[in-house]
Amino acid sequence: MKIGVLAMQGAYEEHINILKSLNVDTVEIRNKEDLEDIDGLVIPGGESTTMGKLIRNLDLYNDLKAKIESGLPVWGTCAGMIILAKSIYEDDTKHLSTMDIEVRRNAYGRQLGSFHTKSDIKGIGDDIHMVFIRAPYIESVGDKVEVLSVVDKNIVAAKENNMFVTSFHPELTDDNRVHKYFVDMVKTNI
Numbered sequence: 001m002k003i004g005v006l007a008m009q010g011a012y013e014e015h016i017n018i019l020k021s022l023n024v025d026t027v028e029i030r031n032k033e034d035l036e037d038i039d040g041l042v043i044p045g046g047e048s049t050t051m052g053k054l055i056r057n058l059d060l061y062n063d064l065k066a067k068i069e070s071g072l073p074v075w076g077t078c079a080g081m082i083i084l085a086k087s088i089y090e091d092d093t094k095h096l097s098t099m100d101i102e103v104r105r106n107a108y109g110r111q112l113g114s115f116h117t118k119s120d121i122k123g124i125g126d127d128i129h130m131v132f133i134r135a136p137y138i139e140s141v142g143d144k145v146e147v148l149s150v151v152d153k154n155i156v157a158a159k160e161n162n163m164f165v166t167s168f169h170p171e172l173t174d175d176n177r178v179h180k181y182f183v184d185m186v187k188t189n190i
């Protein structure tokens, strides 16, 4: 089993380190060839506008979208969630646009928008350490989307078939339960 981590920008090394600690083979995705034999993909946090441009400029857009649409398990954290969303609140920008959610960027404010808390995620556990950094949250979800976590009335984790998203950054904590959950998602899909 091999999990690719989109490695253009943002917090990708932290994901790789946690996946390695779980004995998972990883590959840094920087071009089309890197996508060839992956069983799962992480799209990390960072800055979604920049990441979206890099995906197109490095000619990864079509292959990434096709793989996700044909069932590749994918996990988007923070900016990664924005990259997967079909709709961005009050913004016409479209990135991979595969998951039926509307997200609000910088939803907690730009300057003071970073905080952490502990809350539960359905199917994963209770008291999970959640770090939010200029994070988005999910405004609304389509019929096929399962809401997995709500913090202060805002949706911060969800799943639609092979697509899993979190507003927060589990790779910046010592709690590896969310990574284990995604690894299981990938395993059951092989």
Ligand SMILES: NC(=O)CC[C@H](N)C(=O)O
Binding pocket: 044, 045, 046, 047, 048, 049, 077, 078, 079, 080, 082, 105, 106, 133, 134, 135, 136
């Ligand atoms: N930590 C993050 O990934 C922040 C996301 C960033 N605010 C964006 O809109 O792209």
